Amino acid sequence: MTDQATSSSQTDYDPNTVTTGVPGLDDILGGGLIKGGLYLIEGMAGAGKTILSTQIGFHRVAEGDSVLYITLIAESHSKLLSHLKRLSFYNADAISDKMLFVSGYHELMRDGLNGFLALIASTIKTSRPRFMVIDGFRSAREFSSTELELSQFIHELSAFVTAAGCTTLILAPLSGNEPHPEHTLVDGLVELNRFATGMRRAREIEVHKLRGRDHLLGRHSFKITADGLVTFPRLEARSMLLEGAPDLKSKLAFGLPDFDIMLGGGVVKGSTTTLIGPSGIGKTLLSLKFLEAGVANGERCVYFGFYESPERLIAKAESVSIHLADAVADARLIVEWRPAVELAIDELAAELISVVKRAGASRLVVDGIEGFHDSANRMERFGLFLNALTHRLRQESVTTMLTEELPLYADMAHGCSIRASAMTENIVLMRYVETSTSLYRIVSIIKQRESAHDPSIRRFIIDENGLHLTDGFIGTTTLLSARGTIPLTLSDPDTGTRK
Numbered sequence: 001m002t003d004q005a006t007s008s009s010q011t012d013y014d015p016n017t018v019t020t021g022v023p024g025l026d027d028i029l030g031g032g033l034i035k036g037g038l039y040l041i042e043g044m045a046g047a048g049k050t051i052l053s054t055q056i057g058f059h060r061v062a063e064g065d066s067v068l069y070i071t072l073i074a075e076s077h078s079k080l081l082s083h084l085k086r087l088s089f090y091n092a093d094a095i096s097d098k099m100l101f102v103s104g105y106h107e108l109m110r111d112g113l114n115g116f117l118a119l120i121a122s123t124i125k126t127s128r129p130r131f132m133v134i135d136g137f138r139s140a141r142e143f144s145s146t147e148l149e150l151s152q153f154i155h156e157l158s159a160f161v162t163a164a165g166c167t168t169l170i171l172a173p174l175s176g177n178e179p180h181p182e183h184t185l186v187d188g189l190v191e192l193n194r195f196a197t198g199m200r201r202a203r204e205i206e207v208h209k210l211r212g213r214d215h216l217l218g219r220h221s222f223k224i225t226a227d228g229l230v231t232f233p234r235l236e237a238r239s240m241l242l243e244g245a246p247d248l249k250s251k252l253a254f255g256l257p258d259f260d261i262m263l264g265g266g267v268v269k270g271s272t273t274t275l276i277g278p279s280g281i282g283k284t285l286l287s288l289k290f291l292e293a294g295v296a297n298g299e300r301c302v303y304f305g306f307y308e309s310p311e312r313l314i315a316k317a318e319s320v321s322i323h324l325a326d327a328v329a330d331a332r333l334i335v336e337w338r339p340a341v342e343l344a345i346d347e348l349a350a351e352l353i354s355v356v357k358r359a360g361a362s363r364l365v366v367d368g369i370e371g372f373h374d375s376a377n378r379m380e381r382f383g384l385f386l387n388a389l390t391h392r393l394r395q396e397s398v399t400t401m402l403t404e405e406l407p408l409y410a411d412m413a414h415g416c417s418i419r420a421s422a423m424t425e426n427i428v429l430m431r432y433v434e435t436s437t438s439l440y441r442i443v444s445i446i447k448q449r450e451s452a453h454d455p456s457i458r459r460f461i462i463d464e465n466g467l468h469l470t471d472g473f474i475g476t477t478t479l480l481s482a483r484g485t486i487p488l489t490l491s492d493p494d495t496g497t498r499k
Contacts, residue, residue, distance in 0.1 A: 018131070018167045021059025022052065024231035024350075027238070028205065028220055030213035033188070035130075036162040037211070038154075040137075040170045040182055043192030048203065048224050049171045050080070051087070052192070053133040055228040056169070058089045061098040065130035068123060068166075069101045072108055072116075072136035077101045088227045100127050105136075108143055113153040116140065120157065124164050132161065137172040141180070151181040158185060187211045195219075197377045200342055205231055221344050221377075232346035236381065236388040248450050252363065252399050254286070255293030258469035262445055262454040267426055269362075271450065272390045272400040274369075277430030281441055282462050283403040284308070286428075287365040288317045288324065289467055290401050294363040295327040301363040302398075303335045304352050306371030310335040321466040334359045343375040345382075349389055356398055364393065365401045390423045408432070425449040430460065443469070 018033040019026050026032045033039060043049045057067045071077065080101075084090045095101070102123055108116040124132070134140075144150035161168045170186070174193065183189055189209040195202045204219040216238070222231040251266035260266050267273050275283040284305075294301045305313065310328070313335060317324050327333035336355055338348065348371070356364055366372075369386070376382045393400050402424065427447040433440050441460040445453045461468040 019059070019063070020056045021062070022055055022229050022231060024220075024222075024233055025205075025229070027233045028207060028216045028231060029210060030215040033167050034212050035167055036165045037187040038158045038161055038168050038170070038185075039188040039190065040172060040186045041190045041192065042172050042174045044174045044194070047174070047192035047194065048222075048229055049192060050135060051084075051224060052229050053135065053169050053171055054084055055087070055089050057099060057131060057133060058091055058094060060131040061091065061094040065098070066127060067094075067099045068127055068129035068132040069099065070104050070120065070123070070132065070134050071101070072104050072134065072139040077103070086226070100129070104134075105139070108139060112143055113140060113149060117153060117156060117160075121160060124160070124166060128164075129166055132166050132168040133171065134168065135171045137170045137182075141172070147181050151185060154182045154185040158187075183209075188213075192222075193219075195377055200377065202344060202377045221346050223344070223347070230347075232344065232350055234346055234381075234385075235349050235392065236384040238388070251451075252290075253293055254290045255296065256286075256289055256467055256469070258458070259286075259443075262456070262458070262469075263426075263448065264451045264453055267399060267448075268450045269399055270394055270397050271426060272393065272402065272424040273426035273428065274402045274404055274424045275428045275430065276404045276406050278406050278408040278432065281430040281432065282460060282467070283430060284313075284367055285317070285320060285322065285462060285467060286430075287367060287401045287403055288313075288322050291333060291363055291365055292317075292322050292324060292327075295324070295332050299332075299362045300360050301327070301333045301365075302356055302359050302361040303333065303365045303367065304338070304355070305336070305365075305367035306338050307368055309337055313337075320462055320464060331359075334361070338371065343371070345372055345375040345377075345385060348372060348375055349385070349392075352389075353392060353396070356393070356396055361396075361398050363401075364398045365403070367403050369402050369404045387423050 014031070016035045017031055018035050018037075020029070020032060041049050041052065054069070057069060060067055071080070081095065085092075100123075102119070104116050104119050107119045111118070120134075140153065141150065144153065157168070170182070172182075174191065175183075186209075188207065188211065191206045191208060193204050193206070195204050203222050203224070205222050206219045207215045207217075216233055218234060218237055220231055220233050220237070222229050247270070248268055250269040251264070252269055253260045253266035254263075275286055277283050288303070291301045291303060303313070308316070314325050314328060324333055328335055334355055336351070338351075352366070355361075372386070372389075373379075373382055376385065390400070425447075426445070426449065428443065429446045430441065430443050433442055441462070442457050443460040444457045445455060459470045461470065
């Protein structure tokens with residue numbers, strides 16, 4: 001389950017607001033539709049227009065409204081309902097009680113737009129619906145002899161539904177850049193579309209126009225599930241609350257004494273830290289040590305990763321004396337695994353925020369920020385997204401650890417793209433060095449925005465007894481680089497002599 005933000009308390013009690021009941025959509029709409037408004041929903045075939053309109057219709061029935069669904073297509077209502085029965089929002093009792101299905105196809109064929117409008121007026125006067133859907137508006141476009149005639153129909157329909165207090169959706173095929181008279185006459189214009197990148201396709205919704213609402217601009221992703229549509233407002237499009245002043249004296253330790261000393265006692269509570277380094281360097285294990293320290297301190301913790309299953313992750317931790325199995329068993333530690341397949345970045349963000357809130361977590365590890373990056377259909381927005389995500393996590397007062405992969409042969413002189421560096425308060429750099437006979441891990445703190453830290457380079461050791469830091473090691477050392485080896489001098493742990 002994703003935790004979709006709900007409308008504000010003001011719109012909840014606004015008698016002129018008509019909520020849709022579609023997860024995330026009322027956020028995009030600025031609270032919902034306006035009572036008696038006329039809205040046009042456009043989309044290509046299969047975009048989800050019918051599912052969306054019926055999902056809203058069944059929600060309005062649940063809210064106590066009567067609903068009128070008028071079709072202008074030759075498809076029978078029985079066939080339409082047979083498809084809807086597969087969706088969880090379908091309610092057979094509502095069909096006979098509060099939801100009326102009417103075909104206007106024959107009236108339109110016989111008497112044109114005037115005959116169809118007369119059918120709408122008589123049906124509304126008889127059944128007094130508070131919500132109406134007109135499905136198949138393409139037929140009305142085709143039966144209008146001129147744009148003036150269609151404009152007059154839309155104008156009269158708008159005036160009628162407004163007077164009746166009947167919020168109305170018109171479903172039509174996607175018109176693209178081609179202007180239609182109804183675009184200017186309706187109270188709102190919503191587009192459902194699909195976006196392609198490579199072999200992937202993502203569904204998107206955009207509100208082009210919405211009178212009387214401060215809606216979210218731009219495109220937002222959605223998916224069609226067994227529960228109907230679920231929308232995911234772009235994280236960076238939401239208004240962000242101002243952060244309170246951080247408590248710089250409250251710090252959370254890793255439970256690794258030498259490393260905590262380097263950090264001046266730990267990371268500031270509520271801050272975000274990025275652990276960057278190549279594959280196998282120990283980023284995941286160091287972040288798991290951070291979670292183990294939180295569990296031992298009685299805190300609720302969350303691990304959110306993309307590349308290792310919970311079972312494999314716990315076994316990996318146990319192999320180096322990081323004990324998490326009991327905490328996972330009694331839900332002090334929540335482990336969420338999202339295999340790196342075709343994921344949606346805003347859906348992932350919604351799931352992450354949801355699990356943090358449900359768990360009441362004070363510590364969070366996002367293992368592999370690349371999982372979010374690779375899920376972004378539009379790569380150009382990733383920086384803004386990451387900034388919004390880290391800001392949102394700070395608002396939840398959770399102390400976050402991000403891991404980010406660097407190439408094995410990273411040449412820091414020419415820089416690798418550290419995407420999270422500008423958005424996080426702390427950066428821990430982990431690298432490999434070579435001696436004439438061995439390969440070693442080293443760790444250093446290259447950024448700690450809110451407190452002093454020890455900038456020295458320390459050797460980082462992983463063995464069956466756990467994680468350890470030493471002052472250095474004996475021997476000539478070089479830093480692994482794509483251009484060969486770079487000399488690096490470390491101190492001898494016994495004599496303190498520089499090498």
